[in-house]
Amino acid sequence: MTALVIEHLEKTYTDAYTGDEVVAIGDVSFSVSEGEFVSVLGPSGCGKTTVLNTVAGFVRPTSGTVSVAGNQVSGPGPDRGVVFQNHALFPWKTVLGNVVFGLRMKGMGRAEREARGREYLSLVGLEGFERRYPHELSGGMRQRLGVARVLATEPAVMLMDEPFASIDAQTRRRLQEDLTRIFEERRPTVFFVTHDIDEAVFLSDRIVVLSGRPSSVREIVEVDLPRPRTWASAVDHPGFRATVAHVNGLLAEGEAEGTAADVE
Amino acid sequence: MAVDSAEHTRKAGSGRPARAPAPLHRRAWLRLSRNSAFRTLGPFVPVVGLWWLIAALEVFPPAFFIGPDRVVVEFAELLRKGVLPGYLADSLERLAYGAGFGLAIGIVMGFLTALSLRVRKALWPILLFFQAIADIAWLPIVIVWFGFSLTAVTFVIVYTVVFPLMLAVVSGVEQVPRELVLAARSLGAGRLRVFWEVTVPGALPSIATGVRTGLGYGWRALVAAEIIVGTSGIGFMMFDARRVGDVSQVFLGMVVLGILWYMLDALILAPFEKATVERWGLVRGMEDDE
Numbered sequence: 001m002t003a004l005v006i007e008h009l010e011k012t013y014t015d016a017y018t019g020d021e022v023v024a025i026g027d028v029s030f031s032v033s034e035g036e037f038v039s040v041l042g043p044s045g046c047g048k049t050t051v052l053n054t055v056a057g058f059v060r061p062t063s064g065t066v067s068v069a070g071n072q073v074s075g076p077g078p079d080r081g082v083v084f085q086n087h088a089l090f091p092w093k094t095v096l097g098n099v100v101f102g103l104r105m106k107g108m109g110r111a112e113r114e115a116r117g118r119e120y121l122s123l124v125g126l127e128g129f130e131r132r133y134p135h136e137l138s139g140g141m142r143q144r145l146g147v148a149r150v151l152a153t154e155p156a157v158m159l160m161d162e163p164f165a166s167i168d169a170q171t172r173r174r175l176q177e178d179l180t181r182i183f184e185e186r187r188p189t190v191f192f193v194t195h196d197i198d199e200a201v202f203l204s205d206r207i208v209v210l211s212g213r214p215s216s217v218r219e220i221v222e223v224d225l226p227r228p229r230t231w232a233s234a235v236d237h238p239g240f241r242a243t244v245a246h247v248n249g250l251l252a253e254g255e256a257e258g259t260a261a262d263v264e
Numbered sequence: 265m266a267v268d269s270a271e272h273t274r275k276a277g278s279g280r281p282a283r284a285p286a287p288l289h290r291r292a293w294l295r296l297s298r299n300s301a302f303r304t305l306g307p308f309v310p311v312v313g314l315w316w317l318i319a320a321l322e323v324f325p326p327a328f329f330i331g332p333d334r335v336v337v338e339f340a341e342l343l344r345k346g347v348l349p350g351y352l353a354d355s356l357e358r359l360a361y362g363a364g365f366g367l368a369i370g371i372v373m374g375f376l377t378a379l380s381l382r383v384r385k386a387l388w389p390i391l392l393f394f395q396a397i398a399d400i401a402w403l404p405i406v407i408v409w410f411g412f413s414l415t416a417v418t419f420v421i422v423y424t425v426v427f428p429l430m431l432a433v434v435s436g437v438e439q440v441p442r443e444l445v446l447a448a449r450s451l452g453a454g455r456l457r458v459f460w461e462v463t464v465p466g467a468l469p470s471i472a473t474g475v476r477t478g479l480g481y482g483w484r485a486l487v488a489a490e491i492i493v494g495t496s497g498i499g500f501m502m503f504d505a506r507r508v509g510d511v512s513q514v515f516l517g518m519v520v521l522g523i524l525w526y527m528l529d530a531l532i533l534a535p536f537e538k539a540t541v542e543r544w545g546l547v548r549g550m551e552d553d554e
Contacts, residue, residue, distance in 0.1 A: 056450055058450075076446065076450040078450070078451055082446070084443055084446075084447060086443065088443040088444055088446070090465075091546055101448070101461075102452055105452035105457060134545070
């Protein structure tokens with residue numbers, strides 16, 4: 001089953017001052033199967049976050065369609081929970097209050113949603129922090145809570161917008177391993193945006209490599225790494241190094257073309 | 265409680281080598297500075313001391329400047345006669361009416377202005393225009409309309425409270441991070457839920473400041489209105505005392521005004537902020553130790 005289908009997505013912005021048309025997304029098509037982990041990778045400013053925002057329903061496409069579980073996207077909805085780069089937790093809600101937010105919106109009863117909330121908190125390793133407030137957590141813990149808050153509502157696809165970009169390198173490795181463990185345990189459908197090649201290869205089943213602005217799909221790379229994955233085993237795996245090198249090559253080529261185009 | 269445990273962990277975690285206990289006077293000071301009564305009243309000790317000293321040295325003639333001792337005597341006297349409690353009750357009743365209506369109108373109008381572009385476009389110039397007309401400037405016409413009545417005083421207080429509050433609500437709503445609204449929407453919240461669950465709590469730090477500013481202005485407007493409209497109340501008492509040349513009641517009135525505001529802050533505003541915006545880490549508390 002396909003969970004997410006993106007067909008001929010295009011997005012054009014009009015510059016508010018100059019009135020110029022800026023093409024953010026040229027022509028992007030790909031799909032994500034149910035229970036699959038797909039990353040979107042591209043040079044900075046290539047519009048990969050715009051692709052995610054379109055899937056989330058925050059941004060309307062200029063043309064093309066996005067459908068999730070067979071329904072065309074027309075606005076934000078609980079079938080597409082988002083994990084934000086800056087976590088976007090509600091500061092006035094406790095850890096438990098944050099994790100059950102989506103379930104409350106669904107109208108689930110208190111006892112049931114709190115039991116479910118606690119289950120997901122323990123899945124991400126936050127048991128015992130139910131009564132804390134987000135400002136009392138570390139950056140890594142906040143992002144774990146961000147993941148739990150989305151997973152608790154069991155969305156058709158979880159959207160992650162460079163969730164580990166503002167976290168220190170050591171914690172980031174731990175979070176990536178934990179995310180992989182959770183993915184292997186629960187098999188949610190994940191749509192992950194990043195500019196970190198190692199991260200994309202380590203986490204994903206497939207990587208959609210975008211070209212520079214205006215973005216189009218350059219290549220979809222299959223990652224052939226056995227699961228369960230850990231960093232210790234991945235770095236020694238020849239497949240991991242080969243895939244990283246291949247993706248790196250794709251991005252470097254794109255960059256070279258970009259510079260050539262600039263010179264013209 | 266929370267402060268205590270933070271202290272402990274800090275000491276345990278610092279890993280400093282054991283050393284001789286601090287000298288007695290330092291330990292006494294430390295204990296004293298944790299006492300909440302001392303923290304509340306301590307800063308006033310030098311002020312009252314200086315006041316007393318100036319009065320005792322008779323820098324100004326005693327008919328114009330009296331010491332704290334005379335104020336205390338006057339306080340007891342007026343309390344015994346029942347004048348002060350009566351005036352106090354009048355003043356507080358007017359403030360309660362004015363502040364109550366002012367808060368209700370200001371908050372509702374503020375959210376309407378903040379959330380609807382059409383309302384904002386229509387209201388903003390009017391808001392700026394009326395903001396420039398001082399509360400006292402309304403008194404002449406208000407007295408013509410409502411006479412020397414509670415309505416007249418209430419009108420002026422409502423007027424002073426509403427504008428700063430509306431501006432605070434508008435800026436509070438603007439400060440709510442857009443990402444939080446998007447997060448709520450993508451977790452299934454409709455527009456009404458977003459308003460109650462995100463917009464209102466997100467705007468609260470600014471609203472709390474607005475309530476404080478608004479009530480502060482209202483409190484001053486009350487005294488000004490009582491001086492002019494004056495039939496009773498603390499402001500009336502002070503102005504009436506000046507007329508008969510009784511400085512002690514003027515001083516007493518000033519002290520009472522200060523204490524009342526301090527109590528309003530300590531008993532209502534500060535605990536509310538401590539339980540909400542400070543607890544959520546949105547603003548830092550005045551009494552945080554670190």
